[in-house]
Amino acid sequence: MQIEDFLLMRHEILLTLGILIILMADLFRPHGRESSFSGLAIGLMAVITLAGLLPVPQGSLFGGMYVSTPLFTLVKNVLTMGTLIVFLQAHSWMTGPLTLRRRSEFYILLMSTLLGMYFMISSGNFLMLYIGLELASIPVAAAAAYDKFRMDSAESGMKYILSSAVSSAILLYGISLIYGATGSLYFERVAAFYTGTPVQMLAFVLFFSGLAFKISLVPFHLWTADVYQGAPTGVTSYLSVVSKGASTFVLLVLLYTVFSKIALLWQPMLFVVAVVTMVVGNLFALRQQHMRRFIAFSSISQAGYILVGLAAGNQLGMSSVVYYILVYVCSNLGVFGVISAIEHATGKLRMDDYNGLYHTNPRLALLMTLSLFSLAGIPPVAGFFGKFFLFAAAAQQGMYVLVILATLNTIISLYYYLLVVKAMFINSNNTPVPFFRTCCVTRTGLVLCALGLVVLGFAAVVYQQMFDMSFGL
Amino acid sequence: MNVLSLFVLVPVLTIVAMVLVRNAAQVRVTAAVGSVLQFILSVGLVLFYLAERRAGNMDEMILVHDTVWYAPLNIHYTVGVDGVSVAMILLTAIVVMAGVFASWKLEPLTREFFVSLILLATGVFGFFISIDLFTMFLFYELAVIPMYLLIGIWGSGPKEYSAMKLTLMLMGGSALLLVGILAIYFSSGNGLGQSMNILELSKMHIPLEAQRWIFPLTFLGFGVLGALFPFHTWSPDGHASAPTAVSMLHAGVLMKLGGYGCFRVAIFLMPEGAHELAWIFLILTGVSVVYGAFGAIVQKDLKYINAYSSVSHCGLVLFALLMLNQTAMNGAILQMISHGLMTALFFALIGMIYGRTHTRNIYEMGGLMKVIPFLSVCYVIAGLASLGLPGLSGFVAEMTIFFGAFQHADTFHRVLTIAACCSIVITAVYILRVVGTLLYGSVRNPHFAEFKDASWFERSSTLILITAIAGIGLFPLWLSSMIGDSLAPVVSRLISLL
Numbered sequence: 017m018q019i020e021d022f023l024l025m026r027h028e029i030l031l032t033l034g035i036l037i038i039l040m041a042d043l044f045r046p047h048g049r050e051s052s053f054s055g056l057a058i059g060l061m062a063v064i065t066l067a068g069l070l071p072v073p074q075g076s077l078f079g080g081m082y083v084s085t086p087l088f089t090l091v092k093n094v095l096t097m098g099t100l101i102v103f104l105q106a107h108s109w110m111t112g113p114l115t116l117r118r119r120s121e122f123y124i125l126l127m128s129t130l131l132g133m134y135f136m137i138s139s140g141n142f143l144m145l146y147i148g149l150e151l152a153s154i155p156v157a158a159a160a161a162y163d164k165f166r167m168d169s170a171e172s173g174m175k176y177i178l179s180s181a182v183s184s185a186i187l188l189y190g191i192s193l194i195y196g197a198t199g200s201l202y203f204e205r206v207a208a209f210y211t212g213t214p215v216q217m218l219a220f221v222l223f224f225s226g227l228a229f230k231i232s233l234v235p236f237h238l239w240t241a242d243v244y245q246g247a248p249t250g251v252t253s254y255l256s257v258v259s260k261g262a263s264t265f266v267l268l269v270l271l272y273t274v275f276s277k278i279a280l281l282w283q284p285m286l287f288v289v290a291v292v293t294m295v296v297g298n299l300f301a302l303r304q305q306h307m308r309r310f311i312a313f314s315s316i317s318q319a320g321y322i323l324v325g326l327a328a329g330n331q332l333g334m335s336s337v338v339y340y341i342l343v344y345v346c347s348n349l350g351v352f353g354v355i356s357a358i359e360h361a362t363g364k365l366r367m368d369d370y371n372g373l374y375h376t377n378p379r380l381a382l383l384m385t386l387s388l389f390s391l392a393g394i395p396p397v398a399g400f401f402g403k404f405f406l407f408a409a410a411a412q413q414g415m416y417v418l419v420i421l422a423t424l425n426t427i428i429s430l431y432y433y434l435l436v437v438k439a440m441f442i443n444s445n446n447t448p449v450p451f452f453r454t455c456c457v458t459r460t461g462l463v464l465c466a467l468g469l470v471v472l473g474f475a476a477v478v479y480q481q482m483f484d485m486s487f488g489l
Numbered sequence: 490m491n492v493l494s495l496f497v498l499v500p501v502l503t504i505v506a507m508v509l510v511r512n513a514a515q516v517r518v519t520a521a522v523g524s525v526l527q528f529i530l531s532v533g534l535v536l537f538y539l540a541e542r543r544a545g546n547m548d549e550m551i552l553v554h555d556t557v558w559y560a561p562l563n564i565h566y567t568v569g570v571d572g573v574s575v576a577m578i579l580l581t582a583i584v585v586m587a588g589v590f591a592s593w594k595l596e597p598l599t600r601e602f603f604v605s606l607i608l609l610a611t612g613v614f615g616f617f618i619s620i621d622l623f624t625m626f627l628f629y630e631l632a633v634i635p636m637y638l639l640i641g642i643w644g645s646g647p648k649e650y651s652a653m654k655l656t657l658m659l660m661g662g663s664a665l666l667l668v669g670i671l672a673i674y675f676s677s678g679n680g681l682g683q684s685m686n687i688l689e690l691s692k693m694h695i696p697l698e699a700q701r702w703i704f705p706l707t708f709l710g711f712g713v714l715g716a717l718f719p720f721h722t723w724s725p726d727g728h729a730s731a732p733t734a735v736s737m738l739h740a741g742v743l744m745k746l747g748g749y750g751c752f753r754v755a756i757f758l759m760p761e762g763a764h765e766l767a768w769i770f771l772i773l774t775g776v777s778v779v780y781g782a783f784g785a786i787v788q789k790d791l792k793y794i795n796a797y798s799s800v801s802h803c804g805l806v807l808f809a810l811l812m813l814n815q816t817a818m819n820g821a822i823l824q825m826i827s828h829g830l831m832t833a834l835f836f837a838l839i840g841m842i843y844g845r846t847h848t849r850n851i852y853e854m855g856g857l858m859k860v861i862p863f864l865s866v867c868y869v870i871a872g873l874a875s876l877g878l879p880g881l882s883g884f885v886a887e888m889t890i891f892f893g894a895f896q897h898a899d900t901f902h903r904v905l906t907i908a909a910c911c912s913i914v915i916t917a918v919y920i921l922r923v924v925g926t927l928l929y930g931s932v933r934n935p936h937f938a939e940f941k942d943a944s945w946f947e948r949s950s951t952l953i954l955i956t957a958i959a960g961i962g963l964f965p966l967w968l969s970s971m972i973g974d975s976l977a978p979v980v981s982r983l984i985s986l987l
Binding site: 331332335389394395396400401404405407408411412414416419420423424426427430431434437438441442476479480483 | 558559560561562623627628630631634637638641642648649653656657660661664665667668671672674675
């Protein structure tokens with residue numbers, strides 16, 4: 017192994033360095049002086065994002081424990097970009113008075129999580145995957161309890177760590193059964209021996225359930241709403257976008273490679289889970305008033321749409337899931353950007369408070385509308401294309417029933433997305449959110465989302481790239 | 490740069506300009522300039538099209554332009570027009586222009602209103618020029634979604650309810666459509682050489698088993714927008730709550746998207762399916778025609794009367810399309826144009842009358858002919874066009890439809906045709922009743938005497954529409970033959986396949 021080989025791990029090494037730099041900066045901070053790490057963290061993430069765009073060789077390290085392919089690098093870039101946007105949007109919160117004295121924690125925790133996700137994506141072995149998953153979960157729980165003097169934030173951290181522990185246990189049980197059934201933990205060898213004996217089936221179901229917790233698929237979604245509602249908005253947006261995206265991608269890769277031989281088992285399973293997830297997510301979202309809770313249920317249903325593409329099991333499915341993750345990052349961060357800007361300026365978080373927002377803050381309202389339309393799949397924003405490709409993938413496999421159920425669900429979701437639009441544009445309000453200006457860093461984060469929403473759909477080259485990197489069963 | 494893309498580009502540039510200009514007055518002028526430009530473009534397109542045909546260009550579509558967009562799914566940005574789409578583009582341009590003038594004094598949020606209105610127009614133009622299923626679907630949804638804000642913000646009455654109902658029902662239709670489009674794509678070409686292009690698809694054969702379920706799906710999907718019974722319920726509420734220009738555009742143009750889509754996608758691509766299943770939809774459309782007309786009789790609100798009359802007239806469009814012969818289909822397209830113009834005129838006039846009387850209940854008004862003669866005369870003209878008086882566009886269209894429908898000699902078609910014919914009589918009843926109560930008699934309310942007659946922008950709006958209605962009524966031949974030429978290859982393919 018040569019020193020150049022470590023270039024493969026460029027993302028991981030850079031990020032580790034970044035975490036250490038912030039840790040050191042906090043350690044050697046002049047005594048008694050408060051400083052903000054926001055600029056530093058954003059700068060570091062920007063460097064990692066840019067470095068990620070450089071061309072990279074593909075290959076594996078440590079005897080197949082660590083694998084890197086262009087597709088993995090691409091997804092890591094998407095996640096890095098998502099984190100960058102989260103940091104940009106959290107800027108005004110992180111420089112405000114509420115977070116004095118423990119600002120570096122936020123960045124260190126989230127960046128550690130991201131590191132975990134990198135390893136999770138690049139793993140070539142179930143143990144590596146498990147370690148990555150744990151690294152991606154435990155710091156998030158600490159971050160969710162970041163506002164520890166607020167009851168519901170502490171509660172949210174606790175709930176997350178407990179449910180995460182349970183899901184890890186189930187996942188680990190699945191992994192141990194996989195080992196028992198195949199005699200190996202390396203993906204390639206497991207794939208070769210995975211023929212669908214009853215034990216292997218059971219192992220797969222347990223493993224899938226463990227991951228389903230992270231993606232908050234129904235019936236493993238019960239933690240989602242409470243955690244989203246309690247955690248600080250910055251952490252929630254990270255949780256719902258980056259964390260979910262990474263776990264979904266890992267599930268995708270495993271299904272299409274390691275478990276490809278038992279597609280006959282998991283395709284009907286995903287069919288059922290997808291339908292239930294969409295329906296439950298949508299029906300519960302209908303009546304929510306708290307914005308973060310509202311988005312929690314909306315993002316559950318979004319995971320259901322992603323499963324529609326996943327269930328297809330073809331090249332179109334893989335590329336459209338990756339594409340949808342990217343689109344979802346932009347759309348959901350757009351929504352969260354507006355929510356956090358308003359929360360920071362006024363402390364308002366209920367849907368009623370958004371009444372008449374367009375009249376006082378037209379730009380925020382427009383971004384919110386664009387993002388919600390993207391989530392609902394309305395042209396010309398990117399979500400329309402994303403949904404179309406997901407459904408096309410399922411249609412190619414002849415799963416028209418699933419496609420019909422999914423499109424009907426988009427109509428239900430359109431209803432509650434329009435409720436927010438209605439609040440902002442149509443409802444009148446005696447005490448609307450007053451006009452305010454977001455600081456330029458936060459605004460950059462918002463503009464990036466808006467750009468992504470508008471450009472991603474029309475620039476076919478992005479999807480084409482993903483399609484070329486993808487493969488079917 | 491393709492000439493047809495201008496039809497999308499001009500509205501988009503108009504929107505950009507409207508966002509940039511300073512005040513409401515400038516926004517109005519920009520919108521007017523943009524829509525007039527669009528009108529000139531479409532007149533140019535008609536002339537160009539006629540010249541091409543006269544020069545012997547017999548291609549099915551002209552001005553075809555094709556750019557690859559998403560290669561993995563064979564999605565192209567493909568545009569092209571035939572006689573039918575040229576006629577629809579002209580209709581759209583006229584109605585949009587009239588709509589801009591009709592909402593000249595609209596407040597508040599003038600800028601946002603015109604931006605949404607032109608966005609809707611962009612979607613409609615894009616829909617009519619596309620011959621790629623994906624782009625078509627994209628523009629279709631783009632045309633529907635601004636309706637929510639247009640009705641919700643500037644509407645009247647139970648506007649939030651109506652806006653939500655309309656949006657969800659139309660989007661429900663488009664959900665079926667999405668499935669239909671995907672199914673068409675994946676069942677075309679037997680696995681190789683799948684296509685989204687309508688021209689290519691029409692040459693490929695979609696298996697009959699697939700057609701049996703895709704045809705109803707797409708027909709229903711578009712039929713929702715074409716107010717097909719029993720999915721028409723969004724239409725009366727939506728029209729009644731919408732502001733004037735939106736009702737005009739919606740009834741005049743947007744509902745035509747439904748008819749056009751049924752023709753271009755459902756029937757054109759799946760002729761065998763259409764032939765087999767036409768009877769179900771014929772019954773539904775027959776119900777639409779008669780039920781809509783009866784619905785209009787019992788209404789008291791001017792807008793509801795017209796909304797139900799639209800259900801009836803648009804039902805006639807789908808009814809005629811399903812007859813699957815040259816004459817009836819020709820009549821269907823003519824009816825789309827005629828109804829588009831005349832219903833736009835109706836809604837414009839209703840808006841103008843409502844702006845003065847502040848009521849739409851016909852029993853609270855009367856004798857308007859004495860106080861606002863210009864508007865009243867226009868209303869009579871619209872009414873006469875609607876009940877099919879010779880010399881106006883409605884006659885040409887309905888005559889052709891029933892002529893074509895009667896060519897089917899079997900009892901089923903005959904009975905339905907006769908039932909549909911009855912709607913003409915019912916139409917006459919409700920039109921004449923409204924005209925009598927509203928315009929003649931004594932002036933009920935003393936305040937009415939102070940009304941001013943139409944202002945310049947109201948006059949221009951109505952005159953544009955009346956000119957078009959009378960133009961088609963008096964000189965129908967060029968339009969009818971332009972449509973007929975384009976229908977001929979379609980119909981011959983229909984016949985040869987059966």
